[in-house]
Amino acid sequence: MVTGGAGGIGSAISTLLANDGASVAILGLPEDRARTQTLRAQLDGAAKRLHFYESNVGVYEQCREAAATVVREHGRIDFLINNAGITRDHTVRKMTVEEWQAVLQVNLSGPFFMIKAVLETMIEQGFGRIVNISSVVGESGNFGQANYAAAKAGLIGLTKTVALEVANRGITVNAVAPGFIETPMTKAMPPQAIENAIAQTPQQRLGQPEEVAQLVRFLLDEKAGYITGAVYNINGGWYM
Amino acid sequence: MFAGRVALVTGGTRGIGAAITQALADNGATVAAGYNRGKASAEEFALQMEGRGARLSIHQGRVDDVNDCNRVVQEVMDRHGRVDYLVNNAGITVDKTVRKMTAEDWQQVLNVNLSGAFQMTKAVLEHMIERGSGRIVNISSVIGETGNVGQANYAASKAGLFGFTKSLALEMAQRGITVNCVAPGFIETEMVAAIPQEALAKVVARIPQRRLGKPDEVARVVRFLLEDESSYITGAVYAINGGLDM
Numbered sequence: 230m231v232t233g234g235a236g237g238i239g240s241a242i243s244t245l246l247a248n249d250g251a252s253v254a255i256l257g258l259p260e261d262r263a264r265t266q267t268l269r270a271q272l273d274g275a276a277k278r279l280h281f282y283e284s285n286v287g288v289y290e291q292c293r294e295a296a297a298t299v300v301r302e303h304g305r306i307d308f309l310i311n312n313a314g315i316t317r318d319h320t321v322r323k324m325t326v327e328e329w330q331a332v333l334q335v336n337l338s339g340p341f342f343m344i345k346a347v348l349e350t351m352i353e354q355g356f357g358r359i360v361n362i363s364s365v366v367g368e369s370g371n372f373g374q375a376n377y378a379a380a381k382a383g384l385i386g387l388t389k390t391v392a393l394e395v396a397n398r399g400i401t402v403n404a405v406a407p408g409f410i411e412t413p414m415t416k417a418m419p420p421q422a423i424e425n426a427i428a429q430t431p432q433q434r435l436g437q438p439e440e441v442a443q444l445v446r447f448l449l450d451e452k453a454g455y456i457t458g459a460v461y462n463i464n465g466g467w468y469m
Numbered sequence: 470m471f472a473g474r475v476a477l478v479t480g481g482t483r484g485i486g487a488a489i490t491q492a493l494a495d496n497g498a499t500v501a502a503g504y505n506r507g508k509a510s511a512e513e514f515a516l517q518m519e520g521r522g523a524r525l526s527i528h529q530g531r532v533d534d535v536n537d538c539n540r541v542v543q544e545v546m547d548r549h550g551r552v553d554y555l556v557n558n559a560g561i562t563v564d565k566t567v568r569k570m571t572a573e574d575w576q577q578v579l580n581v582n583l584s585g586a587f588q589m590t591k592a593v594l595e596h597m598i599e600r601g602s603g604r605i606v607n608i609s610s611v612i613g614e615t616g617n618v619g620q621a622n623y624a625a626s627k628a629g630l631f632g633f634t635k636s637l638a639l640e641m642a643q644r645g646i647t648v649n650c651v652a653p654g655f656i657e658t659e660m661v662a663a664i665p666q667e668a669l670a671k672v673v674a675r676i677p678q679r680r681l682g683k684p685d686e687v688a689r690v691v692r693f694l695l696e697d698e699s700s701y702i703t704g705a706v707y708a709i710n711g712g713l714d715m
């Protein structure tokens with residue numbers, strides 16, 4: 230299951246996993262249905278392994294329903310990638326309570342809801358891999374992103390705690406913390422902000438969604454079983 | 470995956486290093502594996518690897534001796550023509566509480582674990598810069614973050630590797646060279662076999678997964694970081710510890 234699996238980074242993850250033979254359940258908002266269709270059109274044989282489930286990860290009921298449907302239709306859930314995320318950028322002075330809540334709901338409560346929704350299945354299987362997409366901003370903070378940084382830092386606490394709780398059940402829980410990646414999320418930034426981000430990145434470039442997807446896939450491997458509770462950065466040297 | 474590429478792995482004939490050598494050779498790399506005192510076991514390892522069809526050479530040398538570092542790199546260049554990957558894995562422990570630790574105990578561990586990585590890096594760096602590509606992976610330890618009773622020297626050397634890694638990553642960021650650390654927890658090797666039985670049982674009880682890691686589990690992380698596709702990962706510390714002291 231890949232939440233936000235038809236977005237920028239999510240598309241790269243879904244495509245890579247489908248090409249590797251996994252059945253991929255993309256969870257997303259109504260507009261992600263058409264995006265999933267576009268993704269399918271770009272794939273050959275793997276297209277039939279991409280499935281779309283409309284659900285808002287900020288709503289627990291919808292997470293539970295999606296997980297139950299996936300189990301019914303596919304029989305199991307091996308991997309959960311909590312990737313859906315949003316930004317509502319304002320300095321704290323201007324940030325509304327609604328903007329704060331909205332980002333925490335999707336970026337932090339969403340992963341919690343999804344983990345709750347799949348955990349019993351993974352425990353029964355005695356196997357599972359959970360990867361949470363955090364962000365470099367969770368460690369560094371970022372001007373205008375108090376809500377986003379708080380959610381992404383919180384996600385690391387969630388990652389480590391769940392990792393501890395399921396350590397002896399064949400389930401690993403890790404976070405991937407990307408730097409600035411070229412996706413619709415970053416394309417929405419003002420040009421000056423993008424230039425600043427590149428200038429701040431020692432490699433002087435944005436990362437590509439595919440580079441993040443490779444790292445996610447690495448952590449999903451059966452042989453990655455001793456890696457848990459870890460935060461793996463991929464940021465071109467930004468805020469190491 | 471690594472066909473035509475050359476890796477230099479210090480301490481590459483035993484323990485974690487041997488698993489790294491094997492993982493890279495199995496993926497097509499030519500591997501130059503360093504050793505220090507274990508000549509017999511290094512030669513046996515080389516034979517065994519060649520039996521599996523690996524392209525491998527072994528090189529005696531002390532990473533804490535700058536002349537040895539330069540000589541070994543020269544040997545590798547003469548023999549294989551290039552160095553794409555450097556894995557600074559050679560390491561030792563000399564455990565004592567600070568009250569009992571001598572200046573020599575301190576110095577020895579720093580010389581091998583920290584200065585060794587610096588000296589080996591210096592010996593290959595110009596070559597990597599000239600070619601505009603390279604990967605350096607330093608094997609640190611969970612102890613570098615947490616400290617450990619009786620390991621002030623080891624913990625300092627391993628924490629030092631974090632600082633070294635990040636600084637070098639910054640310096641090399643625009644030269645096609647990535648520099649990263651892998652920080653293992655407790656891994657089943659001779660280094661861990663040296664821990665008294667009872668103390669080891671206590672360690673395992675503290676690991677959330679209740680088991681030691683295996684050298685080839687660490688080797689997978691190293692291999693991943695060396696891949697061409699991992700070029701946006703630099704200055705990072707990748708932990709692998711079964712949930713210990715996350």
Ligand SMILES: NC(=O)c1ccc[n+]([C@@H]2O[C@H](COP(=O)([O-])OP(=O)(O)OC[C@H]3O[C@@H](n4cnc5c(N)ncnc54)[C@H](OP(=O)(O)O)[C@@H]3O)[C@@H](O)[C@H]2O)c1
Nearest residue numbers: 480484485504505506507531532559560610655656658660
């Ligand atoms: N095992 C663990 O639980 C663990 C956990 C975290 C980190 N690490 C780190 O992982 C690395 C490998 O550990 P290991 O468990 O595989 O240790 P090991 O089995 O004791 O092997 C150590 C290796 O380092 C070489 N070496 C030692 N001193 C050297 C010197 N002065 N010059 C050149 N080579 C030298 C040895 O070569 P010779 O035998 O030929 O002398 C040997 O190949 C070390 O850096 C260690 O600190 C290990």
Ligand SMILES: NC(=O)c1ccc[n+]([C@@H]2O[C@H](COP(=O)([O-])OP(=O)(O)OC[C@H]3O[C@@H](n4cnc5c(N)ncnc54)[C@H](O)[C@@H]3O)[C@@H](O)[C@H]2O)c1
Nearest residue numbers: 233236237238257285286312313314364407409410412414
């Ligand atoms: N792009 C970057 O530079 C960057 C950097 C670090 C971390 N991240 C993180 O990576 C993840 C993916 O980011 P991206 O750049 O691909 O963003 P994106 O905007 O391209 O994609 C996000 C996807 O999530 C979906 N989504 C949003 N809210 C949802 C909800 N409530 N329920 C279900 N789906 C929802 C969107 O419809 C979209 O498909 C996010 O968590 C983001 O915070 C991105």
